[in-house]
Amino acid sequence: MAYVLFISEQKLKDSTSINLSVDSSYLLPFIRQAQKLYVETKLGTDLTQKLKDEITAGTLAGAYKTLVDDYIGDMLP
Secondary structure (H helix, E strand, O other): OOOOOOOOOOHHHHHHHOOOOOOHHHHHHHHHHHHHHHHHHHHHHHHHHHHHHHHHOOOOOHHHHHHHHHHHHOOOO
């Protein structure tokens, strides 16, 4: 099963004190948990799912892209 993340591994490592050599497979459960606890509760299930669908389809653009890149991505680390 593929998981949709609102933050890239590189952005997470650049904005935190996580060592660059840490394997991303160790980070995945914590990123998913943070998205569930903090992002979905703030945005709601419908908007969260819409964003995930657009990311998966590669059609994330406009205000949704700004929301993910500038706000959600900064909220997760």
